[in-house]
Amino acid sequence: REIRFADAANGWAFDPGLYATHDGGAHWAAVPMQGNVLALEISGGTAWAVVSACAAQSGACASPTQLLRTPVGADQWAPVLAPLPPSTSQAQLVVHGSAVFVLADANPPFLLASTGGALAARNNPCPTDLTPSALAGSSAVNVDVLCSGNGAAGSSSKQVMASSDAGQTFHALAAAPLQGQPLALAAGSPTTIALAAASGASEIYRTTAADTSWATVLTFPDGGAGWQDLGFTDATHAVVIHE
Secondary structure, three states: OEEEEOOOOOEEEEOOOEEEEOOOOOOOEEOOOOOEEEEEEEEOOEEEEEEEOHHHOOOOOOOOOEEEEEEOOOOOOEEEOOOOOOOOOOEEEEEEOOEEEEEEOOOOOEEEEOOOOOOEEEOOOOOOOOEEEEEEEOOOOOEEEEEEEEEEOOEEEEEEEEEOOOOOOOEEOOOOOOEOEEEEEEEOOOOOEEEEEEOOOEEEEEEOOOOOOOEEEEEEOOOOOOEEEEEEOOOOOEEEEEO
16 A cells, blocks of 8 residues: 655555566566554665564564565565564654664554664653654654644544654654644644544645644545655655545
8 A cells, every 4th residue: 555665666565465577667566564564665775564463463462563674676675673572553663874773653652763872762752632643753863753633523632742852852842733634644743734634624834843732734634535755855846636
């Protein structure tokens, strides 16, 4: 259901399986993985993937989720020492160079971060009545977590928590609009952040500084069709697929 390219030749299609191309998409080959590929991102000549054995099983599962990496020109996937808990459904991955951030759908939700060294668990940055639901990052040390909850009648509380020290500490940005259920978060810079939501309509909200309110920059009265693959390619350019 997802696809990522590192360059003109090397790319992967994933979720839940994994296929690779190393000739620009002319040929694709299945890559055996020990579980479902929940997320895959590429940076600095390395592809990273979050793989869950639990997602491919039924019933209780104690198998830890794995973080793996490979050089982009090959499929030499090797595990990275990462203290991830079992997860059966979703994970989000952000990479910048050798910095890695993972948000795993576990109970309780689990945030993992590194700045080029060992990966370590971070404290849940969300207020007690909200749950981490999306992850974004604009540099090796700037990472953002979307906290959401209290959903009712097409609306929900949405609070973005921002960190400038690789997730060691967080501060709250201005509260996002209540309209819509959150779908995705993306950051072009530490201050330019976009949030996708949908319910009765589909909206993109944007803020450009921690002390300003969010603006609704794109909306469709489509009954909540929603969005896919919201992301920035640099500080000023972003793309999203309207469902």
